[in-house]
Amino acid sequence: MTTTVTTVPPMILDEVEAVRVERLSPSFVRVELGGACLAEFGVDGPLYDQRIKLVFPYADGPLPSLAGADESWLRVWLERPVEERGHMRTYTIRDVVGSAADTRLVVDFVVHGEDGSAGPGSSWAERARPGDRLVLLAPRRGHAFGGIEFDPGTAARLLLVGDETAVPAICSILAQLPWRARGAAFLEVPTTTDVPSVVHPEGVEVVWLPRDGAPLGSLVHDAVLEHLGVPGLVVEEPDVVDPDLWETPTYSSSGEEVESAVTVVGHDLDDLYAWIAGESGMVIALRRALVSDLGVDRRQVAFMGYWRRGVAMRS
Numbered sequence: 194m195t196t197t198v199t200t201v202p203p204m205i206l207d208e209v210e211a212v213r214v215e216r217l218s219p220s221f222v223r224v225e226l227g228g229a230c231l232a233e234f235g236v237d238g239p240l241y242d243q244r245i246k247l248v249f250p251y252a253d254g255p256l257p258s259l260a261g262a263d264e265s266w267l268r269v270w271l272e273r274p275v276e277e278r279g280h281m282r283t284y285t286i287r288d289v290v291g292s293a294a295d296t297r298l299v300v301d302f303v304v305h306g307e308d309g310s311a312g313p314g315s316s317w318a319e320r321a322r323p324g325d326r327l328v329l330l331a332p333r334r335g336h337a338f339g340g341i342e343f344d345p346g347t348a349a350r351l352l353l354v355g356d357e358t359a360v361p362a363i364c365s366i367l368a369q370l371p372w373r374a375r376g377a378a379f380l381e382v383p384t385t386t387d388v389p390s391v392v393h394p395e396g397v398e399v400v401w402l403p404r405d406g407a408p409l410g411s412l413v414h415d416a417v418l419e420h421l422g423v424p425g426l427v428v429e430e431p432d433v434v435d436p437d438l439w440e441t442p443t444y445s446s447s448g449e450e451v452e453s454a455v456t457v458v459g460h461d462l463d464d465l466y467a468w469i470a471g472e473s474g475m476v477i478a479l480r481r482a483l484v485s486d487l488g489v490d491r492r493q494v495a496f497m498g499y500w501r502r503g504v505a506m507r508s
């Protein structure tokens with residue numbers, strides 16, 4: 194007799210479908226992604242900034258085949274020509290609605306590129322209709338998947354900073370914080386009409402910064418430095434910016450030792466936890482201010498480049 198052993202992959206890797214599409218504002222399209230596979234979706238605790246991967250079809254062609262997909266799928270997928278594999282991009286779960294086989298992941302897509310530079314993610318969202326399909330990589334309940342960076346530990350004060358690509362993550366974090374949480378969130382968005390209403394603890398001040406034509410990152414810089422009590426500090430973006438900038442208490446994309454980078458300080462930022470995400474140049478300039486100039490402990494910050502001006506994400 195032959196016995197067949199089937200192993201369940203530790204993540205959900207399956208096709209999902211746009212069930213609902215809503216244009217929230219000039220820069221945001223909300224899509225609810227559904228599929229029977231989502232009955233298995235779940236994480237152990239709050240979702241906070243849980244990220245997922247989405248694969249968009251190449252030039253409106255078919256999605257890559259998932260036949261026989263297992264944990265090695267990503268490596269195999271990367272070896273295929275782009276015409277077959279499509280484009281993978283990273284997004285945040287803004288919310289989860291429904292339950293069991295009717296579970297839907299809510300994703301807020303930033304639509305960009307009026308100058309013709311829109312990538313496959315933005316273009317797909319701009320044209321999305323119910324029934325359109327994508328490949329999803331997401332956490333499977335009961336398995337470690339990773340992808341949540343927000344981890345304030347016992348910090349008494351939060352500082353959340355982001356541009357439009359981090360709005361879904363910050364809104365999700367705000368909605369799931371304990372009601373006693375304290376701190377401030379600074380969110381830069383392209384226009385005044387992009388400002389959504391958001392659920393947040395009373396003790397966390399939420400400051401919306403619509404650019405309305407101002408340079409990307411400029412409003413958030415000034416507002417954050419003023420909040421930290423150093424309004425005159427000059428923060429410049431370095432000449433060379435790592436598009437994949439990622440520095441958290443447990444990982445540094447530059448290879449910097451977290452322990453050796455720790456500075457012991459005695460000022461009133463000691464109780465702060467800072468989570469900063471968005472365009473890499475904006476994030477790295479704020480990193481300079483917080484870590485290099487103000488000496489905030491590297492273990493109390495997460496700096497994440499979500500995208501880089503002029504650079505398409507690798508897929």
Ligand SMILES: Cc1cc2nc3c(=O)[nH]c(=O)nc-3n(C[C@H](O)[C@H](O)[C@H](O)COP(=O)(O)OP(=O)(O)OC[C@H]3O[C@@H](n4cnc5c(N)ncnc54)[C@H](O)[C@@H]3O)c2cc1C
Nearest residue numbers: 284285302303305312313314315500501502503504505506
């Ligand atoms: C952990 C994580 C979570 C994220 N969550 C979200 C999310 O919930 N919603 C969301 O919309 N994005 C999110 N992003 C950012 C998103 O992955 C990038 O913006 C990605 O580049 C979009 O892919 P694309 O195909 O549209 O553009 P790409 O093909 O990557 O880039 C094409 C061109 O568009 C430019 N570009 C890319 N993004 C933007 C932008 N936002 N504004 C202006 N120009 C841009 C690039 O510089 C490039 O010139 C997240 C990223 C990470 C790492």
